[in-house]
Amino acid sequence: MPEKLGGWKTRLASYYPYYLIIPAILYYIAFWAIPAASGVALAFQGPKGFTLRYFQYVLRDPYFYQALGYTFTFLVISVTVEFILALAVALLINTNFKGASLFLFVALIPMVLPEISYGAIWATGYAQHGWVNSLLVHLGLMDPAQPMSWLAYGKIARWMALLIVAEAWRGLPSVMIILLAGLQGISKEYGEAARIFGATGFQTLRKITLPLLKPSIQTALILRAIGAVQIFVIITVIFGHRNLPVLVEEAVYYFRELHQKQLGAAYALIIMGIVVTLSVLYLWLSGSFKGEEGRGE
Amino acid sequence: MSELRLAPPVADWRRFTGLTLTYLAVAGLALFILVPVYFLFILAFMSRAEVYSWPLPLFPKHFTLDNFHFFLTINPKIIPSIWRSIEVAITTILIALSIGGLAGYSFARFRFRGKNALKLSVLFVRMYPGVAVAIPMAVLFMRLGLYDTPFPIALALNYGVGNIGLTIWITASIFLGINEELEEQAMVLGLSRMGAFFRITLPLAAPGLAAAAIYTFIGAWNEVVIATLMTQFNPTLAAVTYHTVAAAAGSLHLQSAGGAFMAFPALVFTFIIKRYIIQMWGGVRI
Missing domain, CATH: 1.20.5 (Single alpha-helices involved in coiled-coils or other helix-helix interfaces)
Structure with a gap:
């Protein structure tokens, strides 16, 4: 009798891992899967059933092409700039130096600051009598009689440059931390071996360090790209609404300002398509699809 | 020589x-x-x-403090929105820690079928764009009459999704760091697995769990886009500050006060848990 009870108890206990994850799964179904699926339905559902009219509307909207163009221009340039600078900095500081932990806290600041604070920093910075110009005057780099008007309307190329600087402020430290973590995982012996065999610093970097750093580089690039596709708050705070339209702004605009739920959903679906493509690429490159079923490896 | x-x-x-x-x-x-x-x-x-x-x-x-006074009184929605932001953040923490913590423990301690698919889903859900869930979720909650309620339950439930994933990730690494033998010894001495968890593991995990809670708080406090989509007359502080700051081009005193006010809690909390955040970004994997 006790033996039987034991068997029953063991059986019950073997389901333990599932009991513990069932709440999470139910939650995901209720508040993620159902909304996500109904978002797809929303974008394709007209008054008389299935329709493509919302997407046709989006494809006829000149703002859509602008938004798409600006979003991707921003993505490509800002991710490239951040990556190159962050890699340079990470390589330079990949040693144990005094004050490293304080420095890491400083590097965390832009990552954890609210987007509004981030927007306020650069909106007050780029204003004609803002802190960027003031700093340049104090440094003797600008004539106080002729402050630069950074935000002059319609100078899209200049705006893009300003946006990339602001975004570098926010994104560069996070890319640097990911790369630094990767660099610290690389055994110093590889570099020493390369040096003994006569490799120059540049050769070591190109043939040893960068290939070993590849997983971290992929992580950093794709995470930044996913973030860049969804840029929105900072743009409206600095440049105003729809002056430099981007995809998320259009989704929010149609949904919230015009109460066109289906158009908002259509835009959201387009953003989703881009982000999911990037995410799957990331998961595939990082080898997550062929991971072992193990106990917390 | x-x-x-x-x-x-x-x-x-x-x-x-x-x-x-x-x-x-x-x-x-x-x-x-x-x-x-x-x-x-x-x-x-x-x-x-x-x-x-x-x-x-x-x-x-x-x-x-004049600029802060100006910011806090420029819109009568701001003071109530501070309390609302805290409520939403605390609700999110409760959801994330209870549901995510259980799953995180399961991930850390057990080997089971479907674990890798689950890990993958968690990552995928984390990366899924917020707007693509927030817009349809707002529509669903409008039908239920729960959109833009004085306590924005829809918003907290939405934040729950991303933060459960994050909490699974963080708590799994915390529980992995606590030696399982401690639990086994407690079970040998007569405690149930549940008892061993509550009497042994949980107290040891408490600092890490607190860090996870604080991280969730920062995320919920900072979040703007979903808050803008899912509230109208009952905004969180982030949503109402966003509209205030975005509409105040050239008003440096108002923009900086709004930005700085939002930044304080995030900075203080980050300083408290900086060690954990660095660990997290340093590629702790489950």
């Missing part, structure tokens, strides 16, 4: 340049990060006359 004498100076020179470059890079990046934050805060604390002087002083002489 001459070779021997030459070698050390060369090595020293290399080490010296290396260190110099390191410190230059560190100082350069630290300045690039800190100067803008410094200006946000001094602008927020400057007197109105100083904010609109040209060029702006590098070191303000008159510190005042």
Whole structure:
């Protein structure tokens, strides 16, 4: 009798891992899967059933092409700039130096600051009598009689440059931390071996360090790209609404300002398509699809 | 002999340049990060006359809270929205820690079928764009009559999704760091698995769980886009500050006060849990 009870108890206990994850799964179904699926339905559902009219509307909207163009221009340039600078900095500081932990806290600041604070920093910075110009005057780099008007309307190329600087402020430290973590995982012996065999610093970097750093580089690039596709708050705070339209702004605009739920959903679906493509690429490159079923490896 | 004498100076020179470059890079990046934050805060604390002087002083002489007072009273929604933001953040923490914590424990302690698919789903859900869930979720909650309620339950439930994933990830790494043998010994001594968890593991995990809770708080406090989509007349502080700051181009005193006010909790909490955040970004994997 006790033996039987034991068997029953063991059986019950073997389901333990599932009991513990069932709440999470139910939650995901209720508040993620159902909304996500109904978002797809929303974008394709007209008054008389299935329709493509919302997407046709989006494809006829000149703002859509602008938004798409600006979003991707921003993505490509800002991710490239951040990556190159962050890699340079990470390589330079990949040693144990005094004050490293304080420095890491400083590097965390832009990552954890609210987007509004981030927007306020650069909106007050780029204003004609803002802190960027003031700093340049104090440094003797600008004539106080002729402050630069950074935000002059319609100078899209200049705006893009300003946006990339602001975004570098926010994104560069996070890319640097990911790369630094990767660099610290690389055994110093590889570099020493390369040096003994006569490799120059540049050769070591190109043939040893960068290939070993590849997983971290992929992580950093794709995470930044996913973030860049969804840029929105900072743009409206600095440049105003729809002056430099981007995809998320259009989704929010149609949904919230015009109460066109289906158009908002259509835009959201387009953003989703881009982000999911990037995410799957990331998961595939990082080898997550062929991971072992193990106990917390 | 001459070779021997030459070698050390060369090595020293290399080490010296290396260190110099390191410190230059560190100082350069630290300045690039800190100067803008410094200006946000001094602008927020400057007197109105100083904010609109040209060029702006590098070191303000008159510190005042007037700008914060102006920001907090410019819109009657702001004060109630502070409390609402805290409510939403605490609800999110409760959801994330209870549901995510259970799953995180399961991930850390057990080997089971479908674990990898689940890990993958968690990552995928985390990366899924917020707008693509928030818009349809707002529509669903409108039908239920739960959209833009005084306590924005829809918003907290939405934040729950992303934060459950994050909490699974964080708590799994915390529980992995606590030796399972402690639990097994407690079970040998007569505690049930549940008892061992509550009496042994949970107290040991408490600091890490607190860090996870604080991280969730920062995320919920900061979040703007979904808050904008899912609230209208009952906004969170982030949503109402966003509209205030975005509509105040050129009003440096208002923009900086709003930005600085939002930044305080995030900065203080980050300082408290900086060790954990660095660990998390440093590629702790489950």
